[in-house]
Amino acid sequence: MLCSRRKSVPDAIPMPVGEAAYSATDLLHRRTPLVHRFHAGMDGTCVEVDTNSPWMGHAIRAFEARNACYGHKWAKWEIEVEVRGEEESCSSPMDEESGYETCSFGPSRSCRMEDGSWFAHTPPSIDGVGFVLVTGDGFRQAAKLKLYLDLVSRLVLQVDAFGLRAKDGGAAA
């Protein structure tokens, strides 16, 4: 079994302040219906995103249109979005400078952003699932989702950027 972690952090990262203000929850989120479906071209791959946020559509417009990658690889992502009030946001918001951690556990890979958002998948498949915390109005949410999709597409669709050494690549034993 392989396990590894790699942290990628900017030189001066704003650390969360105060204790986590999460509300206790359970795995019912696993059954949150993802009623919206969007498509985009990312790094030559046509990505189908199922989500519960209509603002994902705004975020995805920043990427290539679906037909730009027609006939190429396909990926299916399930991304759940949770909207938090500003006062509930326990961590610094994700921006271009935010850090993230990538993990390899068994055959699976995950990345976790500083604010608690995450994405997980099992190579060689580029299908995966994720969870994003957003705050603010719809346009702020869309901006955050765009950053999230940028990061995930870099980590998942450009395998080298996921932080896996060549000998670890692909499905683990």
Added chain:
Amino acid sequence: MTIRFDGDETLFPVALEFNGSACLLRTNSRRVAELATAFFPLRGESREGRVRAHLVLFAEESGRSASASGRFPVFRGRREYVHADYGRYGSIWFDLRAREILGSIASAVIADALVFRSAVLAVIAGMLAPALEIVAIHAGCVVRGGKAVLLAAPSGMGKSTMALTLARRGWELLSDDWTFVGEKGRALRAWGMWSSMKLLPDATRFFPELAAISPGVALNGESAFEVDAWETFHLERAVDADPAAIVHLLRNEEHLGESRCRIAKSNADETYGALVREIEEQPPEMTGEDEARRGIMRRLCRLPSFEARFGGAPAAVAEELDALLAEKICA
């Protein structure tokens, strides 16, 4: 941007057993190894078996002591992936289909054995159980002569109080809240977690030992005592036992103040319906394991099953239950 690699740390392997399933832990911390071994002790039933789950737990240096808000994770899951987020105290990843777990936990949490057992090892057991075809039954459990009696009830019905009261009458305490039932060959096996027992502040009426302890804030936000029941009340710990009976506890407002407990037999369908309402539904990716769990529950519900309606002091109810179980189960 700076890059830090953590992947080359030396990890040593530790063999664990979770209700008959062999698990392999790798960790950089001897204390994590000791605590995990005590929580998932080898029972000699899986030593030769294949390893069914792999765990990696990193102890992370942290100078802060663990506070109540950092003790309990926030769970986010989708398909076979689950992330348990402890905020600044770490996080744990689960791939339930591959039965692979990777976590990093702050040393401040690991330093407190009860917190580590209750907030980390218990979470791992609860999350991993369905993937190992083990059913987490919402029931306390007491044992006498190797025979386990499950005390099933929804939250707030007095499972912990009744389990503790029976334990003070000479039963071994296996669990106060969740009992993990799996298959051992052709038989069923009940397994209990060595984690904290939650008792509401008014429990001092029945257990004066609690008067010396301050209640804290439980996972659901309510004020409660969280104690190591075995240590606090000097009880015998049962790790596992053969399930022999199920008692449904129904604290009934209509019977408040009555010292008498009304006990009636219940049938397998009623028992199954009550138990299945309390189990966590699994995602479609875990359908095979879920069917196995339901099979275990159907077998479990063939055991003698009783319904105990009560409203009086737990000691009086425990006395009646004790007499019934001695006659029907332990004779």
